[in-house]
Amino acid sequence: MRSGRPRRPEAGESVSTRRAGAHLRTPALFLTPAFVVIALFFVLPAVVTVFLSLTDLSARTMTNPTFVGLANYEYILSSRWTPIVVRNTVLYVTLTLAFNVVMGLALAVSTSLLPDRIGNGLRLLWLLPRITSPVIYVLIWQALLAPAPFGLVGNLMGISRNVVNAHPWPTVILANGLIGASLGMLIFTAAIRSIPRDLFHASAVDGATPWQTVRRVVLPLMRWPIMFVTAYQTLSLLASFEYILLLTNGGPGFYTTEVWSLWAYKEAFQSYVGNVEFGLGAAMAAVLVVVGIVASLVYLRVFRFDELLSRPKVEVN
Amino acid sequence: MTKLVRTTLFAVVLAALVAATAHAQRTVNLVGWAIGPDDPAIHRAENLEAAVDLMNAALEERGADYRVAIETDFETVSWDDYRRRILLGFESGQAPDIIISSHIDIGTWADAGYIAPLDDYIDRYEAFGDIADSLWDFVTYKGSVWGVPLNPEARPFYFNKKLLAELGWSDEEIAELPERVRSGDFTWRDVIDVSVQAVEAGVVEEGHGYWHRPVNGPDFWHTYYAFGGRLQDEETGQLVFTRDAALGMLTLYRDMVEQGVLTRDLINMPWNDWHRAVTDGRVLFNSAGTWTWAQWALEFGMGFEAVEETFGHALQPAAEPGGRPNTLSQPLAHMLFAGSENLDVAAELLSYVVSPELDVRALESAHLPVLESTRALPEFVEDEFLSQVVYMLDYTTAQPIHSGFGRYSDVFFRAISAVEAGQVDPEEGVEIVVDELRRALGDEVIIE
Numbered sequence: 001m002r003s004g005r006p007r008r009p010e011a012g013e014s015v016s017t018r019r020a021g022a023h024l025r026t027p028a029l030f031l032t033p034a035f036v037v038i039a040l041f042f043v044l045p046a047v048v049t050v051f052l053s054l055t056d057l058s059a060r061t062m063t064n065p066t067f068v069g070l071a072n073y074e075y076i077l078s079s080r081w082t083p084i085v086v087r088n089t090v091l092y093v094t095l096t097l098a099f100n101v102v103m104g105l106a107l108a109v110s111t112s113l114l115p116d117r118i119g120n121g122l123r124l125l126w127l128l129p130r131i132t133s134p135v136i137y138v139l140i141w142q143a144l145l146a147p148a149p150f151g152l153v154g155n156l157m158g159i160s161r162n163v164v165n166a167h168p169w170p171t172v173i174l175a176n177g178l179i180g181a182s183l184g185m186l187i188f189t190a191a192i193r194s195i196p197r198d199l200f201h202a203s204a205v206d207g208a209t210p211w212q213t214v215r216r217v218v219l220p221l222m223r224w225p226i227m228f229v230t231a232y233q234t235l236s237l238l239a240s241f242e243y244i245l246l247l248t249n250g251g252p253g254f255y256t257t258e259v260w261s262l263w264a265y266k267e268a269f270q271s272y273v274g275n276v277e278f279g280l281g282a283a284m285a286a287v288l289v290v291v292g293i294v295a296s297l298v299y300l301r302v303f304r305f306d307e308l309l310s311r312p313k314v315e316v317n
Numbered sequence: 318m319t320k321l322v323r324t325t326l327f328a329v330v331l332a333a334l335v336a337a338t339a340h341a342q343r344t345v346n347l348v349g350w351a352i353g354p355d356d357p358a359i360h361r362a363e364n365l366e367a368a369v370d371l372m373n374a375a376l377e378e379r380g381a382d383y384r385v386a387i388e389t390d391f392e393t394v395s396w397d398d399y400r401r402r403i404l405l406g407f408e409s410g411q412a413p414d415i416i417i418s419s420h421i422d423i424g425t426w427a428d429a430g431y432i433a434p435l436d437d438y439i440d441r442y443e444a445f446g447d448i449a450d451s452l453w454d455f456v457t458y459k460g461s462v463w464g465v466p467l468n469p470e471a472r473p474f475y476f477n478k479k480l481l482a483e484l485g486w487s488d489e490e491i492a493e494l495p496e497r498v499r500s501g502d503f504t505w506r507d508v509i510d511v512s513v514q515a516v517e518a519g520v521v522e523e524g525h526g527y528w529h530r531p532v533n534g535p536d537f538w539h540t541y542y543a544f545g546g547r548l549q550d551e552e553t554g555q556l557v558f559t560r561d562a563a564l565g566m567l568t569l570y571r572d573m574v575e576q577g578v579l580t581r582d583l584i585n586m587p588w589n590d591w592h593r594a595v596t597d598g599r600v601l602f603n604s605a606g607t608w609t610w611a612q613w614a615l616e617f618g619m620g621f622e623a624v625e626e627t628f629g630h631a632l633q634p635a636a637e638p639g640g641r642p643n644t645l646s647q648p649l650a651h652m653l654f655a656g657s658e659n660l661d662v663a664a665e666l667l668s669y670v671v672s673p674e675l676d677v678r679a680l681e682s683a684h685l686p687v688l689e690s691t692r693a694l695p696e697f698v699e700d701e702f703l704s705q706v707v708y709m710l711d712y713t714t715a716q717p718i719h720s721g722f723g724r725y726s727d728v729f730f731r732a733i734s735a736v737e738a739g740q741v742d743p744e745e746g747v748e749i750v751v752d753e754l755r756r757a758l759g760d761e762v763i764i765e
Contacts, residue, residue: 059404060428060720080752146590147582160522162582165738252584253735254749266727270397275425275720276404 046289053283060275072283081255081263089259092172092244093237099177100233101226104184109214111185112192123189129179138246141175168248168257175243184229191225192218227303234299235292241265260288343383345662348413352392352399357611357682361417361468361649362391364678368669375669385662387415396534407431407654414657415666420455420650423463425720433655434461435664442668447688451710456650458718459554464650465667467676468684470607471644471709472536473630474498480601483520484511495631501639505543505569508602508634512578515601524580527573527602528595531586533730535716536604539633539645540566541729542714547765548725549717556719556762558754560747563729565636567736567743574737584734592617604633610702611683625702632712646713648687685710721758728753 053072057065076082107126111119129137145163148154153163164171195218203213241262244250250258250266268281299305347369351361369387376384390413392399400422406412412431426432439445439462448466456464481491497503512526530536538548546562549555573579583591592609594600596617613628614621632642651667653660669675676691680700685707686692698704716722732746741749754762 059425062408062429062431075756078756080749142587146587147580150590150593160524161580162586165582165585249585251731251734251738252582253738253740254731256738256740269401275723 046286049282049289050286052279053286055279056277057279057282058275058277062278065279068279072280073287075280076283076287081258084255085258085260085263088255088257089238089261091169092176092257092259093234095169095173096176096180096237097230097233099173100180100184101230103177103181104229105188105222105226107181107185108188108192109218112189113210123182123185126182126185130182134242135246137179138175138243141171141247145171164247165252168252172244172247172257175247176237176240179243180233180237183233187225187229188222191222195221223303224308227299227305231296231299231303234295238288238292238295260284260291264288345383345385345659347385347387347415347659347663347666349387349389349415349417350392350399350403350413351389351417352396353682354393354395354399355608355612355616355682356393357615358468358608358684359391360675360678360681362389364670364675365389365415365666367675368666368672371669371672372666383662385666387666407656410656412654412656414654414659414663416652416654417467417649418652420464420466420648421716421718421722423456423458423650423652424718424722426652427458427461427463428720431655432463432652433657433660434463435465435653436462438664438667439465442665444668444671447673447690448671449687449689452648452687455646455648455715464652465671466648466650466687467670468679468682469646469648469687469710470684471646471706471713472539472604472606472633473644473706473709474633475595475603475605475609476629476631477598477601477627478629479598479627480515480520481511484515484518491629494629498631498634498642501635501637501642503631503634504638504640505540505634505636509569509573509576509578512573512601513576516577521599521601523577524574524582525594525600526578527604528579528583528591528600529570529604531583531588531591533726535645535647536606537566537730537733538716539604539643539714540569540636542643542645543633543636543640544569545636548722549719550763553763554719555760556717556721556725556754556758558725558751558762558764560751560764563732563750564743564747567732567746569636570733571736571743574739579737581737581739584737598627607683607685607703607706609683611681621702630706632709641712643712643714644709646710646715719761721761724757725754725762728757 054067054069055065056068056071107123111122113119114122132140142164143150144152146154147162148158148160151163154160199217200213203217208216239261241259244257244259244262245265248257250256250262255263264281264284267276267284268278269276349362349365351358351365353359353361365387366389369385373384392402396419400418403412403416403418407426407429416432423432427434445465452466452469453462455469456462456466476491476494478491481494482488494503508527512521515521515526516523529540538546541548541559541562544559544562544565546559546566547557550557570579574581592612595603595605596613596619610624610628610630613619614624619627632644635642651670653663653667657663671688673686673688673691673694676686676688677694677696679686679691680696680703683702685703686697691697692707716726719725728750732741732750735741735749736743736746751764755764
């Protein structure tokens with residue numbers, strides 16, 4: 001096998017220079033589409049967002065925005081609701097993430113232990129909420145949780161309260177979690193299926209119980225899928241608010257279930273009437289971008305992502 | 318193909334082209350957006366289409382070299398979605414030529430330069446002179462007229478006559494209720510007392526005595542006004558927040574929840590559930606709009622006869638005995654996109670929309686007509702419900718036209734929600750609103 005490291009070119013060695021260029025051309029070719037997509041859909045919007053956050057752009061000043069420096073950030077910091085919304089966001093992301101990962105893992109393991117036909121059928125059922133439109137999905141929740149005599153839950157439990165208002169947090173987390181768990185379920189199931197069968201046979205020969213097989217064989221081999229699902233869902237939950245918007249609209253009362261992304265959306269796009277503040281909304285979104293980048297870096301470090309990308313210690317040709 | 322056939326075909330095509338050129342006629346294509354969101358208000362979009370026919374007939378008569386066509390869109394989902402669509406249309410330069418929206422949108426949209434002032438057009442077309450004078454105030458902002466009003470309404474206080482009878486009220490007592498409200502004899506405190514009796518007697522469930530609207534919107538301000546509140550300073554145009562009025566209103570709602578009159582889960586209830594509970598006869602009193610009458614009859618399947626048998630209507634009660642009852646109007650307005658390439662044509666089209674035969678269709682959604690001459694038409698005179706509620710316009714109030722009012726309204730609505738959910742007490746709610754208004758609106762709001 002040839003070493004990939006090119007010889008140091010000497011003066012007049014044009015052939016070697018061309019070879020060094022050729023060496024970089026193929027990776028560059030493959031990486032360009034990814035770089036273009038990242039630049040267009042992440043870097044550019046993030047830069048525009050930061051730029052907008054330094055202006056007073058609103059529906060009223062759309063034609064003539066002015067530069068206001070860090071005024072929008074000061075406004076956010078001075079709000080009495082900022083600590084509450086931060087707490088809500090942490091609560092929402094942590095609890096929903098925990099539900100998603102644990103539930104996804106439990107579903108993947110339990111359905112893998114079943115015969116394929118039954119396991120596949122159950123997984124298909126769990127996918128139904130994911131392939132349902134968010135609005136329809138929330139309408140079903142509202143119909144179930146409406147006060148008696150309209151709501152099924154109210155009727156069964158004999159209570160005439162709107163369960164969404166009575167228990168907003170459990171409702172929000174369950175509604176999101178039941179959808180989120182299906183992503184983990186699919187990825188974890190694929191990961192379990194890729195574990196060599198020999199290991200299961202070996203553990204069976206050693207007399208391991210199903211639980212011991214899960215604990216000693218399956219889970220240790222699931223580190224990377226768990227890392228991926230955790231990191232992906234954290235970022236996705238930080239930016240997601242559609243189910244909260246439709247279920248509680250951040251209420252009841254003052255900011256009870258309002259998360260950061262919903263707050264930003266409302267400042268930038270939603271008002272019963274009149275002005276909406278794009279500049280302020282952009283400042284809130286910029287904060288979210290920074291939090292997302294920091295969270296990604298932490299995950300990469302905690303899960304030792306570099307190990308995943310390092311050359312394997314044993315290479316089979 | 319023989320030479321003869323080819324020559325004949327060529328001659329026919331040439332002749333057709335010459336004929337078409339001789340009668341060349343431009344078509345000006347307009348776009349108009351309207352919102353219900355209630356279905357019976359579809360006439361708002363249909364009237365634009367009908368006006369095109371009227372205008373084209375007039376154009377033909379005067380030998381104009383163009384005709385008008387319009388593509389309309391009728392929104393039935395929510396005001397939020399509708400306004401967002403319009404805003405995106407403004408930003409991208411693709412807003413419709415004609416926009417039908419609330420008169421209170423004028424503040425922001427005029428300030429931003431999205432909509433065109435209409436003063437010149439109002440003077441140019443006689444038809445606009447037939448619009449009731451008082452309605453022009455709703456669409457005048459900073460000295461200019463920005464919209465052509467349509468579909469004014471009143472927002473009555475409804476009572477369920479059957480439930481009151483079940484509670485032991487005689488027919489006379491029920492029939493007298495609107496007059497008692499009008500004279501200030503029956504107040505919001507009486508609403509609580511009667512509701513408590515109805516709950517105790519098992520006529521309605523707990524929390525089903527009185528229901529206001531479940532989401533943010535205009536129907537809270539008449540109660541704020543009843544407690545002596547002001548929303549806008551007439552001289553300076555600044556927004557105003559009256560602490561005592563807000564405290565009185567929030568205390569009223571807190572008491573309603575605590576005494577089992579108003580369910581603490583009302584806020585954020587889907588509108589359909591709200592209407593179903595009311596039309597099923599499970600709510601004693603409610604505040605809604607005149608258009609709701611048509612909604613209950615048509616959308617919720619009651620039929621007009623049953624609606625009339627079941628519901629009575631009055632002004633929104635006064636806060637104190639002898640106080641002034643009121644209602645609130647939020648007329649819509651036809652506005653013209655300032656970036657439209659066909660402003661003149663669109664403005665002329667509006668002069669046909671305000672013809673009596675189209676204006677009278679407001680009755681279909683239980684709205685009031687805008688033209689003086691429509692109110693003389695037999696259709697209006699014979700409409701029992703509308704002719705009974707038209708007096709309410711003498712007691713009406715309005716929301717301010719101010720670009721900061723959206724934020725003001727959001728903050729106050731959150732306070733209502735928080736007080737009803739038991740999250741804060743009324744005093745705390747008022748202080749939070751004051752802080753938020755000062756922070757968000759600064760000099761644009763007067764706290765009194």
